[in-house]
Amino acid sequence: MTASFLIAFVVGGLICVIGQLLFDVAKLSPGHTLCLLVVSGAVLDGFGLYEPLIDFAGAGATIPITSFGNSLTHGALQEAEKHGLVGVITGMFEVTSSGISAAILFGFIASLLFRSKGRP
Amino acid sequence: MKRMIAIAGASLLLAGCGAGTGEIRVSGGEPEENQKVEEVLKEEDGRIVSAVAVFVEEDLLVGVQVKPLSRFSKTKIEEELTKEMEKAFPEETVTLSADLKIFWETDKLDELEEEEKLHKKVETIKSLSKEET
Amino acid sequence: MVARGVIRFGSRPTIRAAAVAAGPAEKKNSPFSSQFDRLYDSELCGQKTNEQAHRQLIEDACDLALNKAEKTISDADYLVCGDLVNEMTPSNFAAASTGLPYVGLFSACATSTSALAYAALLTEAGAASLVLAGAASQHSAIERQFRYPIEYGFKKPENAQWTVTAAGIAAVTPHEQGYPSISQATVGRVVDYGLTDPLNMGAAMAPAAFDTFRRHLEAAGTEPEDYDVIITGDLGAIGTELFRKMATEAGYSVEEDRWRDAGKEFYGGDPAFFAGASGAGCSAAVYFSDVYNRMMEGEYRRALLMATGALLSPLTFQQGESIPCTCHAVELVMGEGENR
């Protein structure tokens, strides 16, 4: 049990290290970095590699933004398996990442509750 | 921050009370059936940390925990074991999962006395194991 | 004409008074805060939006400057100021509430000196008996326009600068004894050395500062030693170092104490603010408090104010353009100095 926390910590941390390398070494902006990571998540799932990573690392693989690309591809592939090419489009929206809906929901709630605090 | 650590800590403690490691527990069946389940599971011994198996009427429910590094091939292990179990028990409906939740729930089956609750629980476990994403 | 882009003011218009209004981070962290005339405890200055707060700061600075000059709004003839928000709306709204004839100036963070030069021209031409001139910035309003939302988590590099929340306004009148007067101004050229990092503004602006510096000194026939202070606008720690390196290479001798930079000093070198301060209000706040006061006390008899500005927009940056920069210089003298 403790092992799974450790694994989540290490795997999640390593994905963030890749992000930091893209920031500092490749000099990408945060936006470019996140897009790149999402795309790599989607591609990894295309090769069937992301699900095993989730099995292995749990939250270490589902919490980083890469999982977002994975779940979109995964949804599309699941539907494609059942309905062929049309499923590619419908599946993607059927399994909309809960991250998006949560972010929209909480973003709106936050705009009702909070104001930006300004500088430290 | 403090609250988050508290939540994480609490769930860590709660999560700590499943079946012990290195243990294979089988119940609910005839002694030789139980023996057979253990044998099948032990063939996989390199990768399985602990397991619980329960016979309930027509059903055989198995929850296994695989070693951390073997989790990469969790789905494969599940498939292989299910096949072997089905071969060993052709009359039973085998529900086998390496999911921690299924493991916990199967573990709890033993404590249930009432027929109805038991039946409900079995159905829940079976449906949980089929769910995807 | 003295030289291209250089104006010598024979009538020596005077800065009769100057005032600064600033926000909470300035109150807490700036070594100049005791010299500011009004300090707010909230970034919003009691208003609903950041843009309204921005406008409030400008109005406050105008009021305070008039008070200090012992004048009223009806004595003023013009308002000349600017800021960094799109179309300079905070300045426009402040101008609307003062009701003064108004010229909005955009020179980015160099607006404090371009406004002073413009005000001196109006006075020199006999068109004004009192001009309010200055510049302002409000951290949140500027930051969200040029960078990210305020609460967005993003690691600022060490070369980043912080936009200040401050407005500085000077009351410029025809020559009066006993006040600092404007003797010469150099209108900056736009210099682009091809730098593209909007989080390293100081480095982008240093060449513009040096260009104006050299042109001003050549036209005035002076050496750096002739000035009690040469103070750039918001080059920050990195830009200042680059500016000094450029000057050294060109054969000028740099004197640490006399060569100041408002941005670098604004937050007292606190590493929490990285390379220092920036924003149109940064140079205005320091010029119209610390530098002005020191001139009034007689510590500085001759000062060269060189506010620098980066003339980019988020659009040009995203289109991959480099950052064009400028620097306007204004020379202040106290008493009947030389070079009349």
Place this chain on the structure above:
Amino acid sequence: MDRQAYSQLEQQITPKPPLAVNLVKAFVTGGIICAIGQGIMYFYMYFFDFTERTAGNPTVATMIFIAMLLTGFGKYKRIAQFGGAGSAVPVTGFGNAMISAAIEHRTEGYVLGVGGNMFKLAGSVIVFGVFSAFIVALIKTILVKFGVVGW
């Protein structure tokens, strides 16, 4: 000083980001966020009917809820100043991008301000996520059709 000499000088003087320190900070921050996520995941598995496979969704939503509180109280940007990519890469960073934009633009009203600007930063992530998922799924489906690979 010409442009080239200046740009060399500029590179010399501008401080380089301390790579090793930044990587360690990103690793630790990201790791802690993921470990907290793991805790929340176990919480959902233990108290509700979620399996390892399905607990990811409520976990992500909860993490974004926490990100909302931290963003609203002005703490997230401090975590980010320490953690760099460690706080940007987890979904909490995605949430922070949307939530900060929503808070920022509430002065322009809920429809044009909050609604219109919420996706200002995070929108590109959604666009590229959906588009790349489409391409990947399309290629794979076609390959399967032609029997090149299996599901």
